[in-house]
Amino acid sequence: MTSENLKTALYDTHVPLGGRMVEFGGWDMPVQYPSGILAEVKAVRTATGLFDVSHMGRLYLSGPKATEFLDWVLTGSAASLAVGRARYCMICNEKGGVIDDTIFYRLAEDRYLLIPNAGNRPAVVAWFQRWIDEKFSPGCTMEDVTASTGLIAFQGPGTAEVIDRLADTPLSGMRPFSWAERNVQGAPVFVGRTGYTGEDGFEMLVPGPDVVKVWTALTGSGAVPCGLGARDVLRLEAGLPLHGHEIDEETTPIQAGLDRFVRFDKEYIGSTVLKDQHENGVQRKLVGFTLPGRSAPRAGYSLLDQGETIGSVTSGSYSPTLDTSIGMGYVLERYVESGTTLDLDIRGRTVQVTVTELPFYTRPRRT
């Protein structure tokens, strides 16, 4: 059986580890390893876990107009981002719908690294190129280094201690949403103090030939290899949206409650719609909800009030960290208050759910 899917530099490492490979965003990726999703989630919440996230894109945007370009295509400001820092925001279309969500890092005055989602990379590249050609060329160029590099997410409360041992100079002093360049086991690594799990952690951009070496050093330190299944549970517990579920081209960041990642001062693609929604409200909004037990709400299930459908689920899971089931979904605006009870239709069974503040899980402050 030959697969048309893309493979990361770690594919041949995952298979002997027992990684169960599935298609995701056009890539063959491990959904879990033999210890299972619950054990992997626990490793990230209590110790250290390691994810191959090389399926996500790596785009460099460079040139004297790079800042101006990003301020045109992103909901978050590039101009106000200091060199050395990173920011989370959305890439929207003219209707304010989300083409992708992303973290971008300011590398220099006129150079940025931007991380799109795996499956959205072609759409983001095409969208960016269109606007570069239309408004910012010459003066801004884009380089896609996804194929020649790897990306590893090292996540969990124990990561700072481990990474200080493996890097040539300490990294634990890094602030959240900052980046640094270090030698890790002899490899030149770009390290961001970022992640998608709700825990402390580091994401590492590694040259292709060094990816296996860095991965192996981290697993050698005791980090538990984790797959996409655990990643999905962790991000859901942390209340983080997943493109294709909570956000998509038909949904705006305002509906998703992501106003704090949106600028309302300047004009950019989608800004008119976003400003209007921010000021005047929206008909349906994203909420989090919990339900007793372990039966999970799943994408597409209906949320009801007295038999009438008033919303639907975008993601849900049993949460091993909270030992209850959790979900996110869109509901009519009058149902968004915390404490509101709704009915969830689980394949014909009706279960009461309670609207809850997001995130479900916040990591304990450590001294």
Added chain:
Amino acid sequence: MSPDDRRYTKEHEWVMLDGAAANIAVAGITDFAQDQLGDIVFFELPKVGDSLTHLDKMGEVESVKAVSDLFSPIDGVVTEINEKLLDHPELVNADPFGEGWLIKATISDTAQLDGLMTAAEYDAFTAAP
């Protein structure tokens, strides 16, 4: 290798006669099934007294990532469910052919077992690409 003291369905359930009583069968899901599901977190099982029909849906199993229907391997009436699974569904991951049994039921016609796959047939079935 699946144990050869029982029979198997294409829906990955096993069934065998309970040693204690001649017309009582015990059923569960296979090791292959639990491995495919991953960490199991929830079972929706039939109730004692419910009638079962061969290859009709009798319940559901949920893992962290997926929901699957459970199908009855036999015609019969449920006499007991494995209450331990309500709090410890992971028993089925740990011991699908033993402690992780799902239900016991009277079996209407023990000859029905002969129509199901043997262990060797089932292992060949799951090994097929």
